[in-house]
Amino acid sequence: MDLNDTPEQAQYRAQVRAWLEEHKSEAPDVEALSEDDVVPARRAWQGKLAEGGLAGVTWPQEFGGQGKGPIEQVIVNQEIAAAGVPGILDVIGLGMLGPCLIAHGTDEQKSRYLGPMLHGDEVWCQLFSEPAAGSDLAAVQAKATQQDDGTWRLTGQKVWTTNAQFASYGLLLARTDADVPKHKGLTMFVVPMDADGITIRGLRQISGEAEFNEVFFDDVALDADAVVGGVGNGWGTALTVLMFERLTIGLGAEGFGYNAARFTKAVAQDEHARRDPEVRQRLGEINTELLAIRFQSYRVLSALSQGAIPGPEAGLAKVTTVKAAIDAGELIADVIGPDALDEDSEWAYMISFLPGLKSAGGTEEILRNTIGERVLGLPPEPRLDKGVPFSELRSIEKQGAPA
Amino acid sequence: MNLELTDEQQALREAATGALSRVADYEVLRDALEGAARPENWGLVAEQGWAGLLVSEANGGAELSLFDAMLLLIEAGKLLVSHELLGHLPATTLLDAASYPGTADYAEGTKRAAFLAARPPGDVETAWTVEARSGSARAAAPTLNADGTVSGEVAWVVDAPGADLLVGVAVDGSGTAKTVAIETGASGVSIEGPVLRYDSSRLLGNVSLSNAPATVLEGADPARAWYVAQALLAAESYGAVETALTVSVEYAKERYTFGRPIGSYQAMKHGLVEILRQRENAYAVMLYAGWSYEDKPEEFALAASAARTAAGHALDYAARQQIATHGGIGATWEHDAPLFFRRSQLSRRLLGGIGDSTDRVAGELLAA
Numbered sequence: 001m002d003l004n005d006t007p008e009q010a011q012y013r014a015q016v017r018a019w020l021e022e023h024k025s026e027a028p029d030v031e032a033l034s035e036d037d038v039v040p041a042r043r044a045w046q047g048k049l050a051e052g053g054l055a056g057v058t059w060p061q062e063f064g065g066q067g068k069g070p071i072e073q074v075i076v077n078q079e080i081a082a083a084g085v086p087g088i089l090d091v092i093g094l095g096m097l098g099p100c101l102i103a104h105g106t107d108e109q110k111s112r113y114l115g116p117m118l119h120g121d122e123v124w125c126q127l128f129s130e131p132a133a134g135s136d137l138a139a140v141q142a143k144a145t146q147q148d149d150g151t152w153r154l155t156g157q158k159v160w161t162t163n164a165q166f167a168s169y170g171l172l173l174a175r176t177d178a179d180v181p182k183h184k185g186l187t188m189f190v191v192p193m194d195a196d197g198i199t200i201r202g203l204r205q206i207s208g209e210a211e212f213n214e215v216f217f218d219d220v221a222l223d224a225d226a227v228v229g230g231v232g233n234g235w236g237t238a239l240t241v242l243m244f245e246r247l248t249i250g251l252g253a254e255g256f257g258y259n260a261a262r263f264t265k266a267v268a269q270d271e272h273a274r275r276d277p278e279v280r281q282r283l284g285e286i287n288t289e290l291l292a293i294r295f296q297s298y299r300v301l302s303a304l305s306q307g308a309i310p311g312p313e314a315g316l317a318k319v320t321t322v323k324a325a326i327d328a329g330e331l332i333a334d335v336i337g338p339d340a341l342d343e344d345s346e347w348a349y350m351i352s353f354l355p356g357l358k359s360a361g362g363t364e365e366i367l368r369n370t371i372g373e374r375v376l377g378l379p380p381e382p383r384l385d386k387g388v389p390f391s392e393l394r395s396i397e398k399q400g401a402p403a
Numbered sequence: 404m405n406l407e408l409t410d411e412q413q414a415l416r417e418a419a420t421g422a423l424s425r426v427a428d429y430e431v432l433r434d435a436l437e438g439a440a441r442p443e444n445w446g447l448v449a450e451q452g453w454a455g456l457l458v459s460e461a462n463g464g465a466e467l468s469l470f471d472a473m474l475l476l477i478e479a480g481k482l483l484v485s486h487e488l489l490g491h492l493p494a495t496t497l498l499d500a501a502s503y504p505g506t507a508d509y510a511e512g513t514k515r516a517a518f519l520a521a522r523p524p525g526d527v528e529t530a531w532t533v534e535a536r537s538g539s540a541r542a543a544a545p546t547l548n549a550d551g552t553v554s555g556e557v558a559w560v561v562d563a564p565g566a567d568l569l570v571g572v573a574v575d576g577s578g579t580a581k582t583v584a585i586e587t588g589a590s591g592v593s594i595e596g597p598v599l600r601y602d603s604s605r606l607l608g609n610v611s612l613s614n615a616p617a618t619v620l621e622g623a624d625p626a627r628a629w630y631v632a633q634a635l636l637a638a639e640s641y642g643a644v645e646t647a648l649t650v651s652v653e654y655a656k657e658r659y660t661f662g663r664p665i666g667s668y669q670a671m672k673h674g675l676v677e678i679l680r681q682r683e684n685a686y687a688v689m690l691y692a693g694w695s696y697e698d699k700p701e702e703f704a705l706a707a708s709a710a711r712t713a714a715g716h717a718l719d720y721a722a723r724q725q726i727a728t729h730g731g732i733g734a735t736w737e738h739d740a741p742l743f744f745r746r747s748q749l750s751r752r753l754l755g756g757i758g759d760s761t762d763r764v765a766g767e768l769l770a771a
Binding site: 001002003004005009071260261264267268274275277279280281283284285287288289291292293294295296298299301302303305306313316319320365368369371372373375376377378379380381382 | 527652656677679690698705
């Protein structure tokens with residue numbers, strides 16, 4: 001059992017640390033910048049990180065990456081956090097969408113998009129979820145129709161889109177054939193976000209802030225070469241993105257800032273609370289789960305370094321993270337009192353954020369179904385949509401379950 | 404970063420499974436609940452070389468890691484095999500640290516020791532305490548008298564009946580805790596037991612010491628032994644969770660209602676995945692306990708307490724869910740699920756209880 005760096009990893013860590021030491025004065029002070037200046041400053045900083053080899057760590061070298069493994073990515077993440085500087089801005093692009101283009105894109109797409117993505121010159125967003133297609137992602141309705149000249153016309157709506165308001169491109173899952181079963185009629189597209197017919201609207205959440213967007217597409221023209229991974233292959237292409245998403249979640253459960261030290265500190269400041277048996281029981285339960293999450297992520301890393309890819313059970317770490325953080329929010333509010341719910345309080349923000357996070361990346365209910373079937377091997381829930389052309393699904397749904 | 408089991412650890416696990424399955428017998432456990440003899444497996448423990456797992460080679464042991472011992476307890480827990488190691492192994496760490504004369508006998512298994520489990524002081528409570536015979540308050544640890552003898556009561560001592568030596572904590576006149584070893588054959592030592600209490604695989608006794616001659620063990624850290632016991636109980640509980648999940652999943656695939664296997668129902672599936680979630684969390688903190696024991700001793704108290712908490716909850720949940728998954732049949736005497744339920748119900752209350760380990764997780768972090 002070894003949690004330490006190998007000599008090679010230690011050497012890499014030293015090299016990363018030295019680079020950060022030399023360049024950290026160039027990093028933007030995000031707190032001090034105005035809202036409008038943050039994104040350009042962070043894009044420029046991502047460019048510097050890329051030049052230093054601290055972005056696209058796991059990308060192949062031919063696309064400007066470092067060709068290293070997930071352990072090295074984690075080393076970079078840790079050193080960036082330790083240096084107190086911002087990380088890359090486009091986590092979704094570099095972590096999920098870029099790898100998907102590398103796996104499924106044409107040579108032209110790779111040479112056109114990957115470089116600017118890596119350097120933060122062009123930020124990307126993920127256009128998958130829709131108001132009626134979240135956990136059941138293959139139910140997307142955004143419709144792309146091929147024209148006689150081979151180009152496409154896209155109409156529909158996406159939602160929960162991070163970074164859409166300043167993204168240059170989006171990777172979009174659309175229905176291109178409604179007369180086949182739903183997983184088969186999908187195609188992935190690259191969408192320029194400044195195209196005519198696109199409307200982006202901030203989506204305010206419980207806290208009042210808009211961290212996500214709704215994106216509307218009204219007869220948007222797409223070139224013939226906007227297709228990624230082939231027409232009708234959108235589901236397989238999307239699964240690649242979701243696999244990288246799982247990897248990102250498995251490695252970064254503590255990335256949300258939900259950790260034992262932070263929550264304990266909030267309770268410890270109250271002399272009465274720290275001796276209160278009920279408070280201590282709740283705190284002990286919460287911290288046990290958070291410690292478990294930390295070692296779960298080490299297990300993921302360990303498996304990755306042996307060449308294994310985490311399975312769907314890695315999603316359980318997210319369930320535990322959200323559960324522990326929800327319990328912590330309530331405990332801290334109980335200890336602090338209504339001041340914890342002041343709109344400016346970090347706890348009010350966290351408490352407001354968590355109910356939505358519970359469903360992010362797929363609801364817990366569907367995640368538990370998937371894990372039950374794919375990990376435990378339990379029989380699937382009977383489905384009404386199997387083998388049915390997408391165009392006929394609505395009428396079946398309206399009829400309800402067979403009596 | 405490498406948390407995978409080594410080839411040696413895999414071999415240890417496989418050898419343990421093989422040896423333990425020779426003696427595993429649920430029928431014997433049921434019979435023991437009705438007065439038949441409790442299963443005795445110490446001979447197997449000694450023969451397999453498990454008694455000296457945590458004793459250094461210099462003192463005649465195998466000098467394996469705590470996590471190796473936990474792997475063994477996982478396998479024992481899976482099959483509900485009695486082993487007397489929960490009392491013996493923590494005691495041997497104290498004997499080994501002090502190089503107690505005759506430690507080799509305990510490492511070999513020709514003699515057996517039992518840990519008089521005493522809870523170390525925490526961030527709020529300042530005294531060493533032991534299990535009380537009843538009630539929610541803990542009892543004061545035994546006293547080390549001026550003449551070097553020990554007096555006091557320790558209830559619900561795991562694996563005490565039949566042990567050759569008791570190893571635990573006694574507090575001297577100045578309030579200092581000392582590690583003491585007490586021969587059970589000496590005058591002033593009385594052990595009530597075996598006390599059969601709900602789980603027939605568990606050996607329990609109530610210890611009374613009245614001016615019992617004792618040897619003070621210098622250089623031993625009894626707090627560490629308390630957390631070793633927590634980590635081992637966590638591992639044993641984890642093993643039982645593994646079986647409860649496997650058995651429940653198999654049944655959920657085979658049993659049909661309303662024309663469907665019950666495992667296809669979402670409610671059933673979610674309950675079983677919840678066992679998996681808690682099991683995975685328990686294993687993760689068990690890794691933390693095993694790792695910190697050697698590489699981060701200042702966090703071992705936290706890690707072992709968290710492991711006990713997570714594995715204890717996982718077993719509580721799994722044992723009930725196993726019965727629920729099986730429906731009415733799961734709650735009958737003939738079924739094996741109640742044996743796991745009995746294991747969970749007693750385990751959660753031993754060695755301070757799950758509430759105590761949870762409190763310690765909070766306390767360790769609040770004090771940090």
